[in-house]
Amino acid sequence: MKKLIINCSKDAITQIPTTTGIYIFQSNKIPTYIGKSVNIRARLNSHFENAKIDAKEQSIIESSDKIEYIITDSEFKALLLESKYIQKYKPRYNVRWRDDKSFLYIKITIKDTYPKILITRREADKKALYFGPFSSVKIIRNILKEIRRVFPFCMQKNITSRACFYAKIHLCNPCPNVIEKTENSSEKTKLQIWYRKNIRGVIKVLDGSSELILKSLYDSLNKLKELEQYEDAIPVRESILRLERMITIRKFDEEVIEQYNQSERQLTALMQLLNKYLKLSTLLRIECYDMSTMTFENSTASMVVFTDGLSDKKEYKRFKIKSEAQSDFEMFDEVLRRRFKNKWQKPDLIVVDGGKPQVRVVQKILSDFNESIPLIGIAKRPDRLIIGDETLLTVKPPRHHPGFRLVQSLRDESHRFAKKYHLFLRGKTDGIMKG
Incomplete structure (x- = not known):
């Protein structure tokens, strides 16, 4: 370097x-x-x-x-080096790493009989080994996916009675579930040693020692060739090829990195903007609500979630309006009440697609549930923010304000998701009527 x-x-x-x-x-x-x-x-x-x-x-x-x-x-080496340096120096402006809720680490439970490799947001277990921090789950999964092709390992939390799915495609090999079922004690010990050797390989890659592993693999390959043990040499050769491919990847996930850099800028800007009017401690989770209807038939609503400034689709919820609601206000009332009766993770900010009337409805619901969650609305023509406090102040940030763009993205995504479900229900109804 x-x-x-x-x-x-x-x-x-x-x-x-x-x-x-x-x-x-x-x-x-x-x-x-x-x-x-x-x-x-x-x-x-x-x-x-x-x-x-x-x-x-x-x-x-x-x-x-x-x-x-x-x-x-x-880029693979750059990713690992970046995380190592951030962990070592803890720079003041790497705010994503300084917020406890945003830490992302690879955790290896080295004291276990079968060490597990997990993704976590805390360095809480002193008996475990941690690598990071990293900026996204997607990046960590990509890293582990590449390493797993060279050194297979298990990601199941508990040992079960049969081989896991990944054992069938040789990404968990030897599988701890299979090892535990092995009756021959010497064979079982041999498999346990093999599994722990794989874990040591994972640790060396994450620690930046890939070249040392390559040298060791090449030494093993040459010895097997000298002994004319060509069948045993095949998997070693495959490991070498996979490891060389992994550590020479030129473009690992630059698009994801840029998305996170942009989301960090937008979140920081939105925090600075809203803290003038609302008490915000973090914006880790933002929920945005929108309604979709036509003559109040097959009406739907969406709850879109952005985590760390990026869409988090696994957290999305869609609602079919159950009541005979005849206005946006009644639909907002039904949906938000249904939402707060569930024990889903609480948001740090609620955004509603609408103006002062819609914001007032949500304020009433939050009060009924004794919730003090910061709230804003985004009204149209022109786009502007409605601050969910006593004054319902209207704020119109500059058109290209990064924080404002984030709220607009939330609104647009929420609208898309609600409309998609509405059109789906309309299609089903039209099909029944035509039938």
Whole structure:
């Protein structure tokens, strides 16, 4: 890996190559922000451009005097190096890592007979080994997916009576469920040693020691060839090819990284905007509600959830209006009451597609359920925010305000989801009538 340091200025960035690696903003040699990219120069340029409209980006640049950059062979190595450096230095502007609710780690329960590899948001178990932090579950899953092809492991929480699904496709091999059913004690011990060897391989990859593993695998392959044990050499050769492919991936998930960088900017901007009027401690979970109807037949509603500024589709809910509601207000009343009768995770902010009348309805429901959740509405023509406090203040942020764009994205996604269900129900009704 090649390390270099430049002055923190836009002119100096032209010295940086358009290659993969990590970059470290520094103030008096202390890291203030750490990031990674498949194109370091382009990413640093975006930091300077975003500083013109984003307070956090501006603070990063104004408080830094140097930028260190480290060139890596692949994005996979850059991902691991970035997480290691963030964990080591805990830079003040890597806010995603500093918020306990947003920590994402790979956890390995090394003290277990069959160590498990899990995704967690806490470093709570002192007996476990942790790698991270990482910026998204998707990135972690991609990392583990690649490693698992080289060193198979189990991700089941509990041992069951039969082999898991992944054992059938050789991604959990040997499977702990199979090992436990093995009656021959020497064979069982052999399989346990094999499984723990795989876990050690996973740990070495996550620790950045892939080259040492490759050397060991090549040594094993050469010995097997010398002994003419060609059948045993085949799986070793496959492991080498998979590991080489994994550590030389040029583009691991740059699109996801950029999505999270954008979501962080939008969340920060929305927090700054709304904290002028509402008491917000975090915006980890935002719920947005919208209704879809035509002559109040087959009326539907949607609850769309954004987690960490990104759509979280597994948390979406759709509602078929059960009452004979004849207005948006009645539908909002029914849906929000149904929502708060369920023990779903509470939101940090509620957004409703509507103006002051709709916001008043939701305020009444929150009061009935003794909930003090921050609330805003987004009204149309032109788009503007309605602050859900006593005054119902109207706020019209600049058109390209990052936080405002996030609320508009929530509104649009909620509208899409509600309309999709409404059209589905209408289609069923039309089919019955035609039949």
